Amino acid sequence: MPRYYTEEHEWIDVDGDVATVGITDFAQGQLGDIVFVEVPDTGAELSQGGDAAVVESVKAASDVYAPVDGTVTEGNGQLEEDPALVNSDPEGEGWFFRMTLSDKSQLDALMNAAAYKAFCDDL
Amino acid sequence: MTEIEQTGEEAAPTATLPLDAWHRDRGGRMVAFAGYWMPIQYEGIMAEHLWVRENAGLFDVSHMGQLYLLGEGLDDALEAVLPGDVKGLAVGRMRYSLLLAEDGGILDDLMLSRWPEGIYMVVNGAVKWEDIGHLRETLPDAITINHLEDRALLALQGPKAFDALKRHTTGQWPLEALVFMMGGPYQIGGVDAWISRSGYTGEDGFEISVDADKVEQVANLLCGAPEVKPIGLGARDSLRLEAGLPLYGHDLDPTIDPIEGDLGFAIQKRRRVEGGFPGAARILGHYEDGPPRKRVGLLVDGKLPVREGAKLFDGEDEIGVVTSGGFAPSVGAPIAMGYVPRDHAVPGKSVAAEVRGKRVHCTVTAMPFVPHRYVRKQGG
Numbered sequence: 161m162p163r164y165y166t167e168e169h170e171w172i173d174v175d176g177d178v179a180t181v182g183i184t185d186f187a188q189g190q191l192g193d194i195v196f197v198e199v200p201d202t203g204a205e206l207s208q209g210g211d212a213a214v215v216e217s218v219k220a221a222s223d224v225y226a227p228v229d230g231t232v233t234e235g236n237g238q239l240e241e242d243p244a245l246v247n248s249d250p251e252g253e254g255w256f257f258r259m260t261l262s263d264k265s266q267l268d269a270l271m272n273a274a275a276y277k278a279f280c281d282d283l
Numbered sequence: 284m285t286e287i288e289q290t291g292e293e294a295a296p297t298a299t300l301p302l303d304a305w306h307r308d309r310g311g312r313m314v315a316f317a318g319y320w321m322p323i324q325y326e327g328i329m330a331e332h333l334w335v336r337e338n339a340g341l342f343d344v345s346h347m348g349q350l351y352l353l354g355e356g357l358d359d360a361l362e363a364v365l366p367g368d369v370k371g372l373a374v375g376r377m378r379y380s381l382l383l384a385e386d387g388g389i390l391d392d393l394m395l396s397r398w399p400e401g402i403y404m405v406v407n408g409a410v411k412w413e414d415i416g417h418l419r420e421t422l423p424d425a426i427t428i429n430h431l432e433d434r435a436l437l438a439l440q441g442p443k444a445f446d447a448l449k450r451h452t453t454g455q456w457p458l459e460a461l462v463f464m465m466g467g468p469y470q471i472g473g474v475d476a477w478i479s480r481s482g483y484t485g486e487d488g489f490e491i492s493v494d495a496d497k498v499e500q501v502a503n504l505l506c507g508a509p510e511v512k513p514i515g516l517g518a519r520d521s522l523r524l525e526a527g528l529p530l531y532g533h534d535l536d537p538t539i540d541p542i543e544g545d546l547g548f549a550i551q552k553r554r555r556v557e558g559g560f561p562g563a564a565r566i567l568g569h570y571e572d573g574p575p576r577k578r579v580g581l582l583v584d585g586k587l588p589v590r591e592g593a594k595l596f597d598g599e600d601e602i603g604v605v606t607s608g609g610f611a612p613s614v615g616a617p618i619a620m621g622y623v624p625r626d627h628a629v630p631g632k633s634v635a636a637e638v639r640g641k642r643v644h645c646t647v648t649a650m651p652f653v654p655h656r657y658v659r660k661q662g663g
Contacts, residue, residue, distance in 0.1 A: 192517070193329040195610040195617075196586050198639070214639065216588050218328040218610045219517050243586075 164227065164267055165276035171251055172227045174267060182255040183215060183224060183246065186280045191217040194246040199235030199257050206230055206259060208266055213256050215246065228266040230259040300345045301435045301495040302502060309506075309513055317408035319346045321516055328517035332612040335484060335522055336653075339441035340514030341505050348411025349434050349492060350418075353401035354426035361395075361402065364421050366541060366560040368551035372397045377464040377479055379549050381541055382406070382414060387562015388537035389544060390417060392529070396466050396479060403477065405436065405490075407531045435498035440488030440522075442656065443510035448489055451504050452478070461489075463657040472504045484519070485526025485655045524618065525611050527580055527650025533591055534578060534606040534620055542569035543622070545578040576603065577628035580650040581636070583608075583617040587643055589636040595621055596635045596642065602627060605636060613653050623647065 164172045169187035173180045188194065196216040206212050206226035213224040235257045239245060245254040261267075271279060297318045300306075306313065311322030322343070324331060334340055352361070358369045367380035374397045382390040391410050396403040406414045411430075418428055439448055449458045454469035458478075461467060466479030474497040482488035493501050505511050520530070529535050535544050540562060547570055554560060558567060569575075583589050588610050595603040608619030619636070627634060632647040 192324060192327050193610075196588055198587075216610070218332075218521060218612065219323070221588070221590060240586075 162267075163273060164270035165273070165279075166225070166227045166270055167279065168225050170224060170227050172267075172270070174261065174264075177260055177264075178233065178258055179228070179230070179261055180255050180258050181212070181224075181227060183250055184276070184280075185250045188247050188250040188254075191215065191220075191222060193218050194243045197236075197239040197243045197246060197256065199237075199239060200232045202232055202234060204232040206232060215256075216243075224256060226259070227270060228259075228264075229262045231262070232257050232259050234258040300343060301498050302343050302345065305499055305502060306343065306513070311513065311515060314516075316516060317346045319408070321346060322513070324515035324517045325513055328515070328521060329612045331512070331514045331518035332521050334512055335441045335486060335514055335518060336613050337442065338510045338512070339439055339444040339447050339488070339508075340484075340518070341502060341511055342438040342440065342514050342516075342519055343435070343502075344408075344438050344490075345435040345495070345498070346408035347436055348404075348406040348408060348414060349431040349436060350404040350406065350415070351398070351401055351429040351431055352404060352418075352422075352426060353429070354423075356423065357402060357426055360422045360426050362554070362559065364418070364561065365393075365395075366550040366554050366563075366566065367395060368553050369395065369402070371551065371553065372402075374399055375465050375467050377466055377481055379546075381546065381549055382417065383541075383561040383566075384537050385561050387540040387565040389531070389535045389539055389541065390414065390537060392531050392535060392546075394479075394481065396477075398477075403492075409532055431492075433495050434492050435495045437491045437493070437498065437502065437505070438482050438484075438488060439491065439505060439511065440482045440484040440486045440514075441510075442487060444486070444488040445658075447505060447508040447511045448478075448491075450508065454478075462660045463487075466490075471501050474501055476501070480658065483526070483528055484522035485528070485651055485653055485657075486522070487656050487658045520607075521609060521612060524607050524609060524620065525613055525651065525653040526655060527620070527652060529578060529620070530607060539578075539622075540566050540569060540574070542566055543574040543576055543578065573625050576622045576624050578606070578620060579623055579628050580648045580652060581605070581608070581619040581621060581634070581645040582648045582652075583619060583636070584644040584646075586617065587638055587641075588617040589619045589638055589643055589645065593619070593621075593636045593638055595623060595645075596637060597627065597633075602634065611652060618652050619645065620650070 605621035
């Protein structure tokens with residue numbers, strides 16, 4: 161299953177027409193202790209680069225953007241009870257939401273793992 | 284994601300602190316704050332916060348302004364710019380006070396200490412240049428203002444701070460002689476220091492002023508103790524919020540007077556009787572009759588943090604604003620402080636905070652959120 165990354169530190173796993181979205185290990189490390197996550201409602205229409213979710217650390221709230229256009233099919237309900245999952249398993253159990261993809265060509269502009277690593281090394 | 288490194292402060296740092304390399308060597312993540320690169324965290328805000336409540340943490344607060352004022356008529360001159368009882372301040376005693384604008388609005392909050400020859404003052408880093416300018420403009424020419432830029436300031440805070448400091452400290456008096464809001468000259472590992480029993484975390488602790496070129500030696504000595512870790516600005520903020528202590532530029536500003544800011548204790552009785560400080564009519568009026576609005580603590584229902592800038596409502600009426608807020612590690616829940624009208628400034632009152640269009644229920648509460656553990660003269 162291919163995984164893509166954005167310059168805003170979201171990751172997106174694509175499986176057919178459905179994708180899973182979260183924030184990267186680099187992002188959670190920068191944010192520190194996550195105390196609250198607000199995931200989008202099922203059915204929410206997202207557009208690439210638009211607000212999709214909010215992640216709150218002890219010190220600040222940060223927006224999470226939609227990496228592509230699509231419709232939310234599921235928010236990760238586990239994060240409501242255990243937001244620290246984003247710290248402990250950001251690119252696994254700490255996923256934020258699932259969405260359909262309305263334009264798969266948008267993925268072409270995103271980074272692969274190697275490109276994202278190089279991007280973070282430059283920050 | 285946005286603003287991963289956002290601090291809410293200016294983007295361009297202008298200076299490094301004497302311990303800059305020391306912080307970086309210890310894994311401190313540096314951010315721009317008050318014109319300096321400062322460590323926001325080392326291992327994580329939550330862990331650092333809880334460490335201070337259980338052990339002891341070393342904070343570098345060298346960005347703060349250390350001033351030393353001298354001159355004929357100093358006490359009278361200071362009493363004309365701030366509402367504290369300066370004349371009644373004995374050598375070695377400290378007092379929390381406020382620099383006031385002509386209308387009684389707060390220009391800064393600060394600590395005064397009586398040194399044998401003059402008054403030592405610690406002011407907020409973000410406004411220290413404005414403070415110096417204001418003091419130069421308002422104090423008579425006979426008063427000399429020394430900006431002690433060659434000194435660093437450390438804060439050692441937490442229940443084990445005393446033990447850790449005591450091991451390395453010598454002086455004319457034992458360290459036990461210092462109780463909350465007292466200070467004196469000591470040596471730490473042979474380095475001359477002005478040490479006071481004070482801080483801004485709600486814990487017992489000390490503030491330590493030393494020559495900048497000796498601060499690394501002192502920091503190494505203190506952090507060599509198993510009970511001491513370096514702690515970043517992030518935990519300093521969450522600790523002071525739990526302690527119910529206001530932060531200048533957030534909870535206090537020139538539109539707020541000391542009574543609105545719930546700082547009436549900073550105006551000692553003689554000053555309340557005599558007046559003679561900026562904005563005395565307004566401030567004493569608010570003291571007598573109650574202020575139109577007041578700083579209060581808010582316990583937040585649920586887990587969603589309510590942060591600075593969130594509007595407060597009673598039903599459909601917008602009644603106030605949150606000035607500090609976040610997750611409180613020792614409380615295990617979000618807390619906040621903010622301003623509400625006098626009739627809402629009563630523990631138990633319900634208000635709603637608006638966060639991203641949602642209403643979050645809050646209960647007005649007495650502060651501090653976590654009990655202070657200052658070591659006072661009797662019992663402690």
